[in-house]
Amino acid sequence: EAMTMSSRVGIMNQGEIFQVGTPHEIYEFPHSKFVANFIGAMNVFDGLVIENEHDHVVIESNDIQSQFYITHLSSVPVGSNISIGIRPEKIIMSTTPCPLDRNATKGIVQEIAYLGDQSIYYVLLTSGKIVQVSLPNLYRLSERDVTWNDEVYLFWRPENGIALLD
DSSP, X not given: OHHHHOSOEEEEETTEEEEEEOHHHHHHSOSBHHHHHHSSOOEEEEEEEEEEOSSOEEEEOSSSSSEEEEXXXXXXXXXXXXXXXXXXXXXXXXXXXXXXXXXXXXXXXXXXXXXXSEEEEEEEETTSXXXXXXXXXXXXXXXXXXXXXXXXXXXXXXXXXXXXXX
């Protein structure tokens, strides 16, 4: 309710203010893992900053089969451990391989949660990590391309990765 009724939201944890901003800012650009998980679902990956330029950061992670390339990250020193968050609705899922060498991985659909207007796909990556992908139900279940145990390819845009503090 706070997200729909307010122009500013404050997120607190044990009496400490973690972040204050508009509902859009809190959801799209959470500053910490706590805020990210408090407001909606978030896939969180751990990684190491290997490149830091004025317009992007490259992060290596054992969780996915490529590197993270993030375009809207504030300055983080090379060699820093960092967490990256990606909302389930920001991930694109396909049955054909993605030509990207960054922001992409593959896995096997382990579970599908049907919620009426959308479905949540739980994809097991080769690293053992489970990733949630949220897709609108544009077609009936019997007409979908992806089902249980299918191999799928996941990818996302550089602006959809979020640096998260612990």
